[in-house]
Amino acid sequence: MTIAVAASAVTAGSAALPDLAVSTQPVSLSALIIQGSSTNQGGDGIAEFYGGRFTENLAEDIRTINFLTGPYGILRELRVERGGDPDVVLSSGWGAANASLLLAHLSATGDPLLTDSTWVLDNNVANPNGGFGTRYPLFALIGVNPLPTGTPALPDGPTVISTATEYDINSNAPKYILNPVADLNSLATYLSGRLGQGSLTLPVRDDGSPGCDAPCATTLNDDGSTAVAFTADGRSMRATVRKVNGVTYVGYHTDELPLLAPLRGVGGDTGKKLADAL
Numbered sequence: 001m002t003i004a005v006a007a008s009a010v011t012a013g014s015a016a017l018p019d020l021a022v023s024t025q026p027v028s029l030s031a032l033i034i035q036g037s038s039t040n041q042g043g044d045g046i047a048e049f050y051g052g053r054f055t056e057n058l059a060e061d062i063r064t065i066n067f068l069t070g071p072y073g074i075l076r077e078l079r080v081e082r083g084g085d086p087d088v089v090l091s092s093g094w095g096a097a098n099a100s101l102l103l104a105h106l107s108a109t110g111d112p113l114l115t116d117s118t119w120v121l122d123n124n125v126a127n128p129n130g131g132f133g134t135r136y137p138l139f140a141l142i143g144v145n146p147l148p149t150g151t152p153a154l155p156d157g158p159t160v161i162s163t164a165t166e167y168d169i170n171s172n173a174p175k176y177i178l179n180p181v182a183d184l185n186s187l188a189t190y191l192s193g194r195l196g197q198g199s200l201t202l203p204v205r206d207d208g209s210p211g212c213d214a215p216c217a218t219t220l221n222d223d224g225s226t227a228v229a230f231t232a233d234g235r236s237m238r239a240t241v242r243k244v245n246g247v248t249y250v251g252y253h254t255d256e257l258p259l260l261a262p263l264r265g266v267g268g269d270t271g272k273k274l275a276d277a278l
Contacts (some may be wrong), residue, residue, distance in 0.1 A: 018136045030085040031060040031173045033077045036067040040195065041077050043067070046092055049122060049197040054088050056058035067095050068141075071102035075205070086116040092197075093170045096121035096162070100113035103160065114158045121162040122197060123170045124149055127249075128165060130172040145260050157210045165193060166254040183186040188258040199233035200252075203241060208248035209242040 012106040032054050036043035043064045047055055063080075065073040074089060088222050091099045100121055125133045128148035132137060137146035149162045162170035167189040173181035205211040206219065210218050216230035225242035 015049055024029040030058075030087050031077075031080075032058055032062045033074060033087055033089045034062060034064045035074055035089075035091040035095040035098060036064070037091070037095040038067060039068040039093070039260070043095075045195050045198065046090060046122075049090065049120075050200055050202040051093070051198065053202065054118075054120065055088055067098070071098045071105070074099055074102050078117075086118065087174075088118040088120065090120045090122070092122040092124050094133075096123065096142065097125035100124065100126040100149065103149070103151055103158070104147060107157075110144070116158070118159045119161070120202075121149060121160070123165060123168060123193075124162045124168050127162055127164045127171045132170055132173045135173040135175070136177060149247060150244075157246060159205055159206065160228050161202070161208055161250060162247055163202070163250040163251045163252065165189065167258060168193065172251075189254065201230050201232045201237070202250065203228040203230060203239050204248055204250060208243060227269045 001093065011243065026035045032047065034043045038191045040046070043066075047062050047064070047158070063077050065077060069076075078087060078089075080113050085225040099119060103114075103119055105111075121127075122270075125131045125211050126145050126147060126149045128150070129133060133144040133146050134145075134148045145240050149160070151160055169183075169186040169190045172186075174186050178180065201212055202214060203210060203212045203218070210228055211225040212228065212230050216228055219227040219229075221227055221240070225240050228241055230239075232235055237253070240251045240253070242249050242251075
């Protein structure tokens with residue numbers, strides 16, 4: 001399986017760009033609006049995603065709303081009168097799909113609520129060509145948004161960042177749901193990374209262009225996307241960033257099959273060699 005970034009596979013590139021350090025300067029924000037996910041309905045810990053980057057420089061407090069309120073819950077908070085600074089919506093998993101559905105509606109109607117706002121859709125179930133909702137539209141029967149994240153480029157419109165993790169059942173679900181090995185690997189990826197985004201780097205600036213708040217190296221790929229290499233929580237990581245039709249898609253790569261992680265962890269050198277062979 002390859003990770004889908006803006007509905008296309010990642011290809012290697014060649015043109016190296018300079019290393020970027022401390023490139024994301026926090027912007028002034030009115031409020032951080034957080035919606036939980038289906039397995040974390042209260043939104044616990046989401047405010048600390050990406051090192052708590054979006055909790056800085058808030059003019060008002062953090063507004064956390066329950067997942068069960070759906071897109072309407074987010075809309076209700078957006079309509080609360082605040083200062084002149086823009087709001088940030090941060091949601092994850094199925095909650096990100098809720099936010100994506102609301103975003104599509106507000107974009108289609110040209111709602112001024114979108115002006116200068118920022119939407120961070122973490123591990124997005126509505127990720128194009130791989131999100132659980134878009135991969136398996138039948139689950140729309142239980143309320144999963146089947147429409148892929150996308151928004152027209154509008155003047156003074158929102159910054160939209162949608163992230164996906166390779167193999168994760170939320171944002172990069174198996175193409176064939178009846179493949180038990182792929183399903184187990186996808187579930188293992190989800191469980192190993194669940195609520196671990198606090199130490200994860202979001203390799204984009206506040207305007208959605210590639211860059212990191214810690215030293216990272218970027219490479220311009222032949223297909224126009226940008227490969228980003230960085231270190232998070234002591235681990236070397238890679239991501240691909242592509243902006244399409246006003247949405248910045250971030251795809252995190254997984255270098256080893258998560259299903260084999262226990263074998264690597266407890267099997268010593270023999271286990272590592274066996275995992276590599278598999």
